[in-house]
Amino acid sequence: MAIQQKLSLMIPGPTPVPERVLEALGRHPIGHRSKEFQDLVEITTKNLKWLHQTENDVLTITGSGTAAMEAGIINTLSKGDKVICGENGKFGQRWVKVAQEFGLEVIKIESEWGTPLNPENFKTILEKDEKKEIKAVILTHSETSTGVINDLKSISSHIRNHEKALSIIDCVTSIGACSVPVDEWDLDIVASGSQKGYMIPPGLSFVSMSQKAWKASEESNLPKFYLNLKSYKKNLINNSNPYTPAVNLVFALDEALKMMKDEGFNSIFKRHRKHKLAVSEAAKALNLKLFADEKHLSPSVTAIKTDNIDAEEFRKKIKNKYDILLAGGQDHLKGKIIRVGHLGYINDRDIISVIAAIGNTLVELNEISADLVGEALKVASFHLKEI
Amino acid sequence: MAIQQKLSLMIPGPTPVPERVLEALGRHPIGHRSKEFQDLVEITTKNLKWLHQTENDVLTITGSGTAAMEAGIINTLSKGDKVICGENGKFGQRWVKVAQEFGLEVIKIESEWGTPLNPENFKTILEKDEKKEIKAVILTHSETSTGVINDLKSISSHIRNHEKALSIIDCVTSIGACSVPVDEWDLDIVASGSQKGYMIPPGLSFVSMSQKAWKASEESNLPKFYLNLKSYKKNLINNSNPYTPAVNLVFALDEALKMMKDEGFNSIFKRHRKHKLAVSEAAKALNLKLFADEKHLSPSVTAIKTDNIDAEEFRKKIKNKYDILLAGGQDHLKGKIIRVGHLGYINDRDIISVIAAIGNTLVELNEISADLVGEALKVASFHLKEI
DSSP states (O other): OGGGSOOEEESSSSOOOOHHHHHHHTSOOOOTTSHHHHHHHHHHHHHHHHHHTOSSEEEEEESOHHHHHHHHHHHHOOTTOEEEEEESSHHHHHHHHHHHHTTOEEEEEEOOTTSOOOHHHHHHHHHHOTTOOEEEEEEESEETTTTEEOOHHHHHHHHHHHSSOEEEEEOTTTBTTBOOOTTTTTOSEEEEETTTTTOSOSSEEEEEEOHHHHHHHTTOOOOOSTTOHHHHHHHHTTTOOSSOOOHHHHHHHHHHHHHHHHHOHHHHHHHHHHHHHHHHHHHHHTTOEESSOGGGBOSSEEEEEOTTSOHHHHHHHHHHHHOEEEEEOOGGGTTTEEEEEOOSSOOHHHHHHHHHHHHHHHHHTTSSOHHHHHHHHHHHHHHHHTO | OGGGSOOEEESSSSOOOOHHHHHHHTSOOOOTTSHHHHHHHHHHHHHHHHHHTOSSEEEEEESOHHHHHHHHHHHHOOTTOEEEEEESSHHHHHHHHHHHHTTOEEEEEEOOTTSOOOHHHHHHHHHHOTTOOEEEEEEESEETTTTEEOOHHHHHHHHHHHSSOEEEEEOTTTBTTBOOOTTTTTOSEEEEETTTTTOSOSSEEEEEEOHHHHHHHTTOOOOOSTTOHHHHHHHHTTTOOSSOOOHHHHHHHHHHHHHHHHHOHHHHHHHHHHHHHHHHHHHHHTTOEESSOGGGBOSSEEEEEOTTSOHHHHHHHHHHHHOEEEEEOOGGGTTTEEEEEOOSSOOHHHHHHHHHHHHHHHHHTTSSOHHHHHHHHHHHHHHHHTO
């Protein structure tokens, strides 16, 4: 049965889950209104704040990362509000759709897929907005569809200078992979999902809300019930939830956050950095081209062009032969790129395996000679030693 | 550590989870866009339709039962629409709040908590609506807060006669506990949640949508994104999901639905019926009074008055001494009733344990003599033999 194959998940989510997290997940559930569960909510909330480097509230929602981003948008804005949406990939596109669905007036700041958003474009538009009509800036930190990381630090400084606009940031594949100092960067709303850097299965998502965001929520007139964050905030005072939460996923979250604290920020972020370098540099050594601008590579996923090879066929070969699941391209990139996830519970062995698998497959297809595979692994090895 | 106590969950959710379901839950996740996961979606969808006794679409959402009910409401209705809401408990109240939040005009049909909704009231209002202005009837089948089951069969027949109005039904604690023949009763939208009769942990919810409901969705103008059921329907054609679903909970769902099919409707429903009778009759033998109208007892939860005893203290004693978690009263019923859940993966031993625990505690409190406990267990035993 395929589910029981010895699968290596090298996609940008769901990511691999450590045994001790799976063990926690598989425990008998407890009552969600019990003292024991309240204790869990208290400690996971504390650790979520640690991970977000913030004193803001961090709320846990049962739902996907999209639910968390929607919650951020519909809890702080009102119909007709003017917002900037950064769009340089599929997720940026999605937030434009959400904003439009809820009747917001969207000013798009676009950049070609594979390239980062230009912070100067945000600066220009925000500075011009003397009447302070722009209510929020919505963007994706790590664009999972293309493997690009946007310069959130710079963009958020321009948002801060505007003073009025809220920042609503999709950090789904950046939290837990690189530093997202929510307080230092003044990020108002930060959304993320469990099946990413958190190292737990999908089903939970998280929203960090600043005081400024809560203040804006007082005036928001968009209808919402399940995703009304005020209900979550009110219940969080008693370490509780407005609706039955995914209890077992909270067991898993607790365990995973403890593992993250044990490993420490430094080690987690360095690990992601060296894996990013190892995969991207090895890909080049294999004569492959990176899809994303090399100066702005995401720490969690590397998109690689397959040129004259059909990317879907290529990743199928790797799945069938080596049990390594890679992601394909989305929308117009389908068949043109593969995306190697190196997010969450990934070790150096996973990295050399995927390089060896990609290399061997290219050799089999007569695309490269075997010595290049050795070269690519050597390059990877150099970066893996880096720390 | 309290989580590892030998806890017996006798609350109306989360309900106990079978070992084989927990084992499935604790497997390594797989990619949600993989063939293997599509196969799982295909089989679970088929089995969900079996459980709902329907040919309608049954969609799986990552979220609580409240998310599923909200989805049913916001996908089929428009601002200003007139709807009837049946309200005889906390969940009935909640659907009124959801309807009002989204700008619907609510006609309430109320009944005192503990009593069932009167089908004749629905008949009268629906028959009077000659202009067919009523767009939906929203109600709760099994009212978890009071242990009352409403006469959905009769009410749905009046909705059918109206022809225009949709039925939007909270079957959260009825599906899997008693027969809910969706097609036979012409139920348009049926919402339920995983941590109930499904025997899996919380985190998934389900919405059954009739053709009439889909037709209505074409005209619905309420804003929605994460809970836009059209996206789920569109993806279900390929056994897929619009957003990353709670993959591991779907593993659990698959296993639990297989267990339910193995046990069969007859046995599942009879088991819930005899447990309901055993608990309610034994409670009376212990000199306790039932909160709900005895002719309309829910198959999944029995609410018991504790009169001069503080119900919260009472259930704390039972938790501390016997590791049995009971539910308390909600809102104005807090401290006045205990609610014994007998929903999902419950066997006869669970039933005699909870009766013995309640009985012993009453004896300890000098409320009754020990012989009544023997009597109550004898009464329970009679009902447990019934099938």
